[in-house]
Amino acid sequence: MTKRSGNVGAGVAIALLIALPAAAQTGQSAPGYKAPVISDTGRLKGPRQPIFFRHDIHVGQDQIPCLYCHNTVTISSEPGIPALQTCFGCHQLIGGSTPSHQAEIKKVREAFLTKKQPEWVRVHALPGFVHFPHQRHIKVLGTDACVTCHGDVRTMPQVYQFATLKMGWCVNCHVQRNVSRDCTLCHY
């Protein structure tokens, strides 16, 4: 954290740190995980995104809670894709420690300032005839349960589809936890 905000005056950084997520503010180094340096992005699993956003750095190393960005997951069926404003909230200070990080963060800043949103490639998509209300699952399983369906995003440099998201996979979990398998539960 301190290393990556090195190009900003320390006093300014402290004053503005209030705006940063809780885990990032503490400045603690991640206890168990250090995000690797990626030299060959072509070998990564998952679709290539317009900006190389690294969940492993943000969630794994910096321990930013999922809900900091996907903040409607507990109240809405949609988890919410963070607005560029959310990115810019931190990245107007944090410029990146390596040239490759700096290049990606520059893209974020430009996107915000020119109001040209990146078009993220959707990784987890369900067909239109299925409804998956995020908020109900989070309510039952807790806010750390994202990994159940999305895999351990904390270690994913590039997010890929972890579960099949097919009906059998859904029903399997519903059977194990003995919750309703009514057709209209999801197909309505």
Next chain:
Amino acid sequence: MDRRRFLTVLGATGGAAAAASACDIGPEPTEHLVPYVVPPENQVPGIATYYATTCRECAAGCGLHAKVREGRVIKLEGNPESPINQGRLCSRGQAALQGLYNPDRVTDPMARGANGQWQKLTWDDAVGRLQAQVKQARGKGIAFVTGLESGSFGELVDAWMKEIGGRHVTYEPFAFEALREGNRIAFGTAAIPSYDFASARYILSFGADFMETWLSPVGYQNAFTRAHAFEAGRDGSMAKFVYVGPRLSLTGMSADEWIVPKPGTEFMLALAMASVILTERLAPPPPDALRLQHLLPGPERIAGSVGVEAGKIQRLARDFAASKGGLAVAGGIAAQYGSGALLVAAANVLNYVAGQVGKTVKFGPNHALEAAGSFKHLADLVADMRAEKISLLLVHGANPGHSLPAAFSEALGHVGYKVSLASYWHETAAAADLVLPDFHPLEQWNDSRPQAGVYALQQPVMQPVFPNTRHAGDVLLQVAGKSGGFKDYLQTRWRALHVRYGHGRSFEDFWNDALQHGGIYSEAPAQTVRLGPEISRLMGGAADTSLQLTTLIVFPSVALHDGRGAKSFPIRSRKSPGTAGWRCIPTPRPSGSSPTATSYSSSRPMERCVRPSGSRRVSARTSSRSPRGRDTRRTADMRRTDPSMPSSS
């Protein structure tokens, strides 16, 4: 795989093959997620937000709840708090969304160049041109035609016209002139009272289509439904509804009894009923009504001219009085002959002698349409236009080029400079020199006063669909050189209401509360009315039984209203009730043509039928073969005179 994709594959490969190889058709097409730059306020993806606003599809002013998902309004419903519509909404109100997202909307300011071609302008240029024209036209005749604007926008136009020496003409095609004139004859006030259908026990409608277009159809429908139903806590009977008129409209079809007098003689029927009530003392007569007793024509005298037996008239009168909750309304197709105002006055006399004025007919909470301009103002304007006394004409919220006879369109040619503040390429916009794209009512700040005591607020429920459109109020303020936008203007006016209705709250609290509820709903004090001095005119009219041989009956369309419904495709393809299978057929735009006024003219606002006044039965089928001609001809004219309409893209 979604249904559409499945059907595509099915079509391409045949059913069996698709069913067998459903898993082999490859992955779903890549979806993209586009984040917000700055998330909109009060919006949670996946959860709808509701805003209260006001419907502007007709002059009734129903309250709306707009359902907004991800910053887009997706559904409108009635606002249950609004006393106008009590949570209900008609199909035209529902279809307001079709107007909002209409691809034929005007997207940029446009001006007609020297060669007649339309060209896009920047807003600075457009406002500059208008300012220059206003400067030039000062003292040479400026006129501003608007629809009914009973709120701040109307006041802004009034104030501006006063400042630059112009005149403001409000024009509503359904302005209910006969209603206002009839009330003036009967009671000396041209107000349109509130009709309490809900507590009426016997409803008598002389041609008033109160379930379709008459004044405030949504509220009346709702109230009628309650009156015409068995309800706990009331005596066991439901209200009776008798419809008097030559055509069985949707309203007529809901009646318990249909009386068909000769067209143009309905007022005699009403007077004869009043006469029966007075002579038989069926209700305690108001003291000033007694002098009418010997003036009113008895049922025997007029039965022949009206074509309804005297016994039937007596029965109607006795039932009306005995119900102790009679309500006679008059309007619509029965009030459009020369005797229209007399009919309204006669219905008023009937209500009056039955002691119902002040009960089911309440003066005080009057309808906003009392402020609409009269056709005389409009005729004067057209005469002045033709005499080249108008050098600058501005039109907003009205389409006189479509709903007025061709004389208006011809007179337009004599006007120096024509400006249309319009959302659509309708006939008037197409004939203008400068077109300034206005916000849709769902995108703008505004207010209106649909009924005395009701102050309905409009707030933008979403960002403008077309970013280069502007609120006409903002444009006028800019042209007039005033600082601030229309919202500030509106709030300034609401500060006066804050003094009256604020109850000690801060203005911000008061304003937010009004926004949340859709406005301020207060009770207007009741007014007592007495028979006016001109009532003897009515008796003179009753003696005149000379009638035309053929009567033209023009009736409004429940779907298209005065023609403004034509912009919405669902409305145009909607079945027109009560037309016996015959209706206007929506004409799709010829492919490849630009969105022009012609696409709107093709559906007519009114359906016409002609029948001889002597015939007894209405045959919609035979009568409906009547003239379709005029609008089509006007459409053709428009096409000739405006060969170069711009494409909105």
